[in-house]
Amino acid sequence: MLGAVPARAATMVTDNVISTIAQAQTNVPVTFGQVFKAGDIPRGWTVTATLKGQPIALQVDSKATHPDGSLRHAVLTVMAPTLPGNATLPLTLSTGPSPAVTGLDHPISLSQLLATSYDTSVSLNIGGRKYTANARALLQTAKDTNACKPWGTQCNQWLSGPQTSEWIINGPVTAADGTTNPNLRIYFAVRAYANGSHGTVRQVQTDVIVENTWAYMPQAQPQYTATLTSGSAGYTSPALTQYAYTRWHQVLWWNHVQPQVYLQQDIDYIQASKAVSRYMPLTPDEKFLASLRQACAPLDHCDQTQKMHMAGAQAAIGPLPRWTSVYIVDPDLRAYNWMLANTDALGAYGIHYRDQTTGWPLSIQKHPNVTTAAWTYASGVAKQSLTGSSAHQEKVAAYRRDLLPTCVNNTVVTNCTSTAYATGNPNLWDNAHQPAQSYVPYMVTGSYYYMSELAFAASLNELWSNPEYRNYEKGLIDRSHSQVRGKAWTLRQMAEAAWLLPDDYPLKAEFKADVENSLADWNQQYTHNPNANPLGLLDSGHSYSVLGGTRNAMAPWMHNFFTWSAGHAAELGFTGAAELRDWLAKFEIGLMTDWQAHPTQGYCWLEASAYTLVVTEPTGKTYLPSYSAIYAATFPSLVGLACNSPAMVTAMGTLEKTPWQAGKMHGYPQSATGYPANLQVGLAAAADSAVPNAHEAWNIFESRSAKPSGTTGYNNYPNFAVLPRSVPQ
Template sequence: MTDVRFENTSATTQTNVPVTFGQVFAVGHLKAGEQLSGRLDDGTTVPLQVDVKAKHADGSIRHAVISAVLPSLAASTTRTMSLVKGGTAPTGSTSIDMLMRNGFSASVHAKLNGVDYYASADDLLKRSSATTWLSGPIATEWQVHAPLQTASGVQHPHLQARFAIRWFPGVNKARVDVVVENDWAYEPSPQNFTYDANVIVGGKSVYTKTGMVHFNHARWRKVFWFNGTEPQVDVKFNTAYLLDSKALPNYDRSLKIAESALTTLQKRWTGSNIEPMVGAGLAENYMPATGGRDDIGLLPGWGVSYLLSMDKRARMVTMGTADLAGTWSAHYRDKLTDKPVSLLDYPYMTIYGQASDTMNPTTGKREAFPACATTDGCKTTLTHDSAHQPAFAYLPYMLTGDYYYLEELQFWAMWNQFSSNPGYRQNVKGLLQQEQVRAQAWSLRTLAEAAYITPDSDRLKSHFTQILNSNLDWYNATYTNNTSANKLGIIVNGYALGYNNGSGMAPWMDDFFTSAVGHTADLGFDKATALLKWKAQFSVARMTAPGTCWIDGAPYALNVRTNSTSPFFTTYAEAYKATHTSDFVALACGSSAMAASLKLKVGEMTGYAAATAGYPANMQPALAYTANVMGTAGKTAWAVFMNRSVKPDYSTAAQFDIVPR
């Protein structure tokens, strides 16, 4: 089926090594009820605990969290474990009492305005009902949470602690995942809070931060180990299997990530920008900043570097930046459900518009979020949007099964919904159509990923699926199934026509959207396939349409009508001629004369052809998905594109290096 490799990153032999990782499975590969075992490279069988989280439509397993105890890992070596069907299910039992008998304790402390607030994981495990995330004889993870409170029991209205304690009874160790949040959606007077933080595990202080400014609607995370040190093991996945499962875009698996790129990632991972409530890791702190960069794409550049190399430096940056995604003020938790706030529960919620826009006629209540406590009380060092939003948490959750990353994905997917006027998005439908085309693209990507991988038992699964279907229905009704839609295959809603006085659009943004639709179709959402086929005609035409030239097939802007009120052109050739001078149109496509007029090499495309984030690179994923669904026409368009003379060196930044399946 597939395999996983375990690298001992220490210089000493480790025995009885506990590991937990996430794994996606292709449709039909692992049926419900089938036992899964691990087989090491020396033939040793390793019992596996498989916590199934999501299933495909046919009932087979889509995503699971797998736990094991490896018998031994020799110093500085890597062992391969095949995942095979059959074997015996692990046996044994565990309980919170067993954890407590080993002396477990963990707590969070915050000294705020001279007052000590705290929350104790061991007290919560003893006194309250814990939620179980993993359950079995190899690993059980209990989740508990509570407001920070004083010694006299006075609870802080905003600050809360969340603990996820993953207990491995066979080795008497526990992983302690600590999250501190300031993110209640409807708590009055939201604001930043400054405090001295201290985390204590097993009676020892393991993390301190003086003067931490905890941003509003944000959270921070740290992970520790109880009753022993953290296992020094790096989990490496079978990249080819992950890509073949279609859970991820089909990045060029023949590409080797440059050692210099991996070294650079490691060097960049330093300083205050990797501290919670300060920076955003490798993401752009000012998200709306323009220009090509490595955090934009279906996956960010560092995530693709990790996926294609399985290098521990790229993993560190990928997981670390996902941890720091909590620093952005994009986190709104519902006290009633204890989940990220949902559009289906509050269809009129928004962070924009007038308070009157948020009146829910069914309940007679306004769903506007409370205003900040003071004028400057919610200012932060980070600015986020949907038009330049990285895919922070999808890959990290897929490969770790960590609940924190799941909720990060859900928080961002819902923020993209309520960061718009309720009327424009048609309230509960959550339509994205009013946004910039690139915002529609990245919001659709995140929404589809949340619908795909959220556990089946999570109430938000159906919410994300409903919102996704509403959007796909809107796009198909507006374009795919609409005989009056433009014949070019371009998105023209929202702010699409903001170029050349309303006569032009940005093909590169449109390519972002096409790639997001292609990814959504790959995830198994059939309504996206029809939309992809309609969109693909634009990609094909730019490479092969008669009377045009693919050399300028990825321009910054393209005129698609004569003026802001005239009808759209009916052929790409008309748009091409309206965008170029007659002298340029008369040049032979790909000729030395055309190259000379553009001051480029023969066969070189315009739009920064050598750049890893240039306009031809932006186009590549759209063309790859086009080739998957458009038969001979799609394959021909891809062949033309691949014959260009100047291409990027994707070994340093591969987020757009997607190829046909």
């Protein structure tokens, strides 16, 4: 084991501490999240830092580790003694031995915070009646009852160290006569920073979180104006209607003592860690960056598609949404703020279900029969009488226990019925179009709020589905999601939460089990099944009816998403994911290379980015036996022409009803959201597979003559600008 750790400190990554004002600052606290490659910070070692080449004290709050015990993710804090105006100081992180415990560096305590006059308050004007919540009172109660501990539901200790400590406390909003609002609850994430001398607090950041998230409370839609104060700092909201299962937050610095600083991450290192895919080297336009929203009002859907189920390209669709992929290729402060603004916007969607009995997002292990998608069926079962066999009675009782309340008509919502599930919220989430929720924001900020958003997203993906299709608490994804893109984005969300959430997070093991169960299920159905489709097609993939057939066609771009998602899970290290990726990758590789063995009859790669492909005979019951057969069934006018030949280009022009050129693929090839762009993510994952011709398929794709460019190019829209890791750029 001694040989497994570094003999001396080694530099891992260099981030930048950037001043955002012209004036010099002193004792500037900087807290951020940092992801690490497996093995970079071995078990028993820690992270050390230098700022502009000088050693600086670094607080390391470890959150997640790799299977080998090395550090995967931590919340890091430094205190910059001086920060000149508009300066950029390199913060270099290295591997170093864990320091000996001396007893001199005590964590900032709750007593030290309460020794100050710190307070943060929330006041809600609901129908002319004032309801309040007070952080100091909640902290005092937590101290008196010794309630602060990791994952304590009354007081959760999030950070603990000599530079900063953070506590998460919560409580209801209460009127002057002592009555509380049953739906609204306030969470305060209170982060206290040392002032450089032992035993005192200098700065306090409070993230105020307003929730209407109780899963089994009768739905309500409180309407109010919120006033938040933290010493002399304050915020007043616009008039809000807060639908069920929504939340919003606002960060305040006590008495306006706020550092003006931005921690710019090394995005090359983040990509190399495999936490996110490898992206093309891109530079967003200055005009584009200057146009980005830097914040949005509470409960505003911002740039998220308000009704996510709507057809067409959406900025949120892709391995990462547009605001996050822009940040990952260029961590400009404006891109960072845009990413956080649109992550905050997801609070406006009814996708946050908190269990009152545990205090955590709803668990399908505790509520195996909960569902929203199959709510009508669940409600019907719950209404049946408790008679008959014991199995029937147990089923009825289970659905009754786990049935979520639907909305009731009132002055705010008017389309509610007792036979369908709804919240009345005009902002509609959709599993098949969902963005990667809060994954990168939590990764780079270390914020408790963004961590909890990531957990809520995983919980929602669990409980959404039909409980019988997901096999109740096992959380199987395949059968419970009919759309292949729904399978893809659900696997991504579950894998990212299971990978990045803190090791001891109460639901992490459950989310990890869902991913492992689903991968094992897919591999049993496909990878290790000799009777599975030999072309890499899923049984539920053919859902379109074309050319007179019945459900005889599928969307290859959805398959591209799923191949990427399996590849992403493989890069995150989930057992069985690489096997599934390789099985799926046969499809992308086959569409790109089949013509090589069959020059005039094989599938020509110019149509590998088609919108739909006929994959079965007309009745939809029997799959076609080869890529050549798929090609002939879908593009009969192209059969017999040499792929990419002048005759083929002429025929493509006739088929597309526009002049064509050699090497130009079908489906908006110059657009960053076109079908070749969708294909790119699947091919990138396929190129990293063990499937024959994997690199050849990628090289052919790279040879195409029409690529995203200009105003529709990848620079400002890099959602699909993913590269293989195994192919040099």
